[in-house]
Amino acid sequence: xxxxxxxxxxxxxxxxxxxxxxxxxxxxxxxxxxxxxxxxxxxxxxxxxxxxxxxxxxxxxxxxxxxxxxxxxxxxxxxxxxxxxxxxxxxxxxxxxxxxxxxxxxxxxxxxxxxxxxxxxxxxxxxxxxxxxxxx
Numbered sequence: 001x002x003x004x005x006x007x008x009x010x011x012x013x014x015x016x017x018x019x020x021x022x023x024x025x026x027x028x029x030x031x032x033x034x035x036x037x038x039x040x041x042x043x044x045x046x047x048x049x050x051x052x053x054x055x056x057x058x059x060x061x062x063x064x065x066x067x068x069x070x071x072x073x074x075x076x077x078x079x080x081x082x083x084x085x086x087x088x089x090x091x092x093x094x095x096x097x098x099x100x101x102x103x104x105x106x107x108x109x110x111x112x113x114x115x116x117x118x119x120x121x122x123x124x125x126x127x128x129x130x131x132x133x134x135x136x
Contacts, residue, residue, distance in 0.1 A: 011049045012042035013081045022046040026055055034059075037094035037117035038086040040124040045100055049078040061118055061125040077103045092119040095130065 007017035014021050022043040025034045032055075034040035040059060047055040053069045060066075079101040088094045097114040114131040117124050 010042075011046045011078065011081070013083075014042065018046070026050075026052060032058055032123060034124055036086070037088070037096050037115075037124055038083060040117060040126065041096040041098060041115060042081065042083070044126060045078075045081045045098075048072075048100075059123075059125055061120070061127040064126075064128050073104055075104055079103055079108075093117065094124075 007019065010016050010018040010021035010023070012022050017023075022039075023046075024030045025032065025039065025043040026047065034043050044056060044059060047053075047059075051072070056069060057065060081101075082099045084097040084099065086094065086096050094117050095114055096117065098112075100111045100113075102109050102111070112131075112133045113129050116127045116130050118127045119125070
Protein backbone atom coordinates (compact mmCIF):
# COMPACT_ATOMS: atom_id res chain seq x y z
CA UNK A 1 0.00 0.00 0.00
CA UNK A 2 1.58 3.28 -1.08
CA UNK A 3 1.32 6.48 0.90
CA UNK A 4 -1.01 9.14 -0.41
CA UNK A 5 0.94 12.19 -1.65
CA UNK A 6 0.74 15.19 0.66
CA UNK A 7 -0.68 18.26 -1.11
CA UNK A 8 1.65 21.22 -1.47
CA UNK A 9 1.05 23.76 1.33
CA UNK A 10 0.13 27.27 0.21
CA UNK A 11 3.02 29.72 0.68
CA UNK A 12 0.58 32.35 2.03
CA UNK A 13 0.72 30.66 5.45
CA UNK A 14 -2.96 29.71 5.64
CA UNK A 15 -2.12 26.08 6.39
CA UNK A 16 -4.31 24.98 3.46
CA UNK A 17 -3.17 23.14 0.33
CA UNK A 18 -2.14 25.52 -2.47
CA UNK A 19 -4.79 24.21 -4.90
CA UNK A 20 -7.65 24.94 -2.46
CA UNK A 21 -6.21 28.24 -1.30
CA UNK A 22 -4.44 30.78 -3.53
CA UNK A 23 -4.12 28.32 -6.41
CA UNK A 24 -7.84 28.60 -7.15
CA UNK A 25 -7.46 32.35 -7.81
CA UNK A 26 -4.37 31.79 -9.98
CA UNK A 27 -6.20 29.56 -12.46
CA UNK A 28 -9.29 27.52 -13.19
CA UNK A 29 -12.94 28.60 -12.95
CA UNK A 30 -12.28 31.07 -10.09
CA UNK A 31 -9.31 32.72 -11.84
CA UNK A 32 -8.94 36.37 -10.73
CA UNK A 33 -11.99 36.13 -8.44
CA UNK A 34 -10.51 36.47 -4.94
CA UNK A 35 -13.55 37.32 -2.76
CA UNK A 36 -11.89 39.71 -0.26
CA UNK A 37 -8.96 42.12 -0.14
CA UNK A 38 -7.12 39.70 2.17
CA UNK A 39 -7.63 36.75 -0.19
CA UNK A 40 -6.33 38.86 -3.07
CA UNK A 41 -3.33 40.09 -1.06
CA UNK A 42 -2.45 36.53 -0.04
CA UNK A 43 -2.77 35.32 -3.64
CA UNK A 44 -0.56 38.20 -4.83
CA UNK A 45 2.13 37.27 -2.27
CA UNK A 46 2.03 33.69 -3.56
CA UNK A 47 2.20 35.00 -7.14
CA UNK A 48 5.46 36.77 -6.20
CA UNK A 49 6.74 33.53 -4.62
CA UNK A 50 5.84 31.52 -7.74
CA UNK A 51 6.82 34.15 -10.33
CA UNK A 52 3.28 34.61 -11.70
CA UNK A 53 3.82 38.08 -13.17
CA UNK A 54 0.75 37.90 -15.45
CA UNK A 55 -1.45 37.34 -12.39
CA UNK A 56 0.17 40.24 -10.53
CA UNK A 57 -0.45 42.60 -13.44
CA UNK A 58 -4.03 41.33 -13.95
CA UNK A 59 -4.87 42.01 -10.28
CA UNK A 60 -3.30 45.49 -10.22
CA UNK A 61 -5.63 48.49 -10.60
CA UNK A 62 -5.22 49.99 -14.11
CA UNK A 63 -4.60 53.48 -12.69
CA UNK A 64 -1.46 52.35 -10.81
CA UNK A 65 -0.38 49.22 -12.74
CA UNK A 66 3.19 49.28 -14.08
CA UNK A 67 3.70 48.45 -17.75
CA UNK A 68 6.00 45.54 -16.82
CA UNK A 69 7.34 43.92 -13.69
CA UNK A 70 11.06 43.59 -13.30
CA UNK A 71 12.21 40.04 -12.58
CA UNK A 72 13.27 39.41 -8.99
CA UNK A 73 16.97 39.44 -8.21
CA UNK A 74 18.61 36.01 -8.63
CA UNK A 75 18.56 34.07 -5.39
CA UNK A 76 15.65 35.92 -3.76
CA UNK A 77 13.79 33.61 -1.37
CA UNK A 78 10.41 34.45 0.13
CA UNK A 79 10.28 33.22 3.72
CA UNK A 80 6.75 33.93 4.89
CA UNK A 81 3.74 36.16 5.20
CA UNK A 82 2.02 37.49 8.31
CA UNK A 83 -1.35 39.19 7.80
CA UNK A 84 -1.82 41.69 10.61
CA UNK A 85 -5.23 43.23 9.79
CA UNK A 86 -7.94 43.55 7.17
CA UNK A 87 -10.36 46.48 7.18
CA UNK A 88 -13.31 46.90 4.84
CA UNK A 89 -13.77 50.65 4.39
CA UNK A 90 -16.98 50.28 2.35
CA UNK A 91 -18.43 47.81 -0.16
CA UNK A 92 -15.70 48.51 -2.72
CA UNK A 93 -12.61 49.52 -0.71
CA UNK A 94 -10.49 47.75 1.86
CA UNK A 95 -7.03 47.67 3.39
CA UNK A 96 -4.74 44.83 4.40
CA UNK A 97 -1.75 45.23 6.69
CA UNK A 98 0.91 42.56 6.33
CA UNK A 99 4.56 41.69 6.80
CA UNK A 100 6.35 39.73 4.06
CA UNK A 101 9.78 38.30 4.84
CA UNK A 102 12.47 37.48 2.30
CA UNK A 103 16.18 36.73 2.07
CA UNK A 104 18.71 37.69 -0.58
CA UNK A 105 22.44 36.89 -0.52
CA UNK A 106 22.23 35.92 3.15
CA UNK A 107 20.56 39.18 4.15
CA UNK A 108 17.06 39.10 5.66
CA UNK A 109 14.49 41.68 4.65
CA UNK A 110 11.05 42.51 5.96
CA UNK A 111 8.38 44.48 4.09
CA UNK A 112 5.66 45.91 6.35
CA UNK A 113 2.86 47.41 4.28
CA UNK A 114 -0.73 48.57 4.54
CA UNK A 115 -2.24 48.19 1.07
CA UNK A 116 -5.39 49.68 -0.43
CA UNK A 117 -7.68 47.52 -2.56
CA UNK A 118 -10.64 48.54 -4.72
CA UNK A 119 -13.41 46.43 -6.20
CA UNK A 120 -13.91 47.20 -9.91
CA UNK A 121 -16.63 45.43 -11.93
CA UNK A 122 -16.99 42.89 -9.11
CA UNK A 123 -13.24 42.05 -8.90
CA UNK A 124 -10.88 43.12 -6.13
CA UNK A 125 -7.71 44.85 -7.39
CA UNK A 126 -4.57 46.08 -5.65
CA UNK A 127 -4.57 49.89 -5.85
CA UNK A 128 -1.49 51.05 -3.92
CA UNK A 129 0.53 50.98 -0.72
CA UNK A 130 -0.73 53.41 1.92
CA UNK A 131 2.13 52.85 4.36
CA UNK A 132 5.28 50.87 3.69
CA UNK A 133 8.46 50.18 5.59
CA UNK A 134 11.21 47.76 4.81
CA UNK A 135 14.12 46.92 7.01
CA UNK A 136 16.78 44.33 7.19
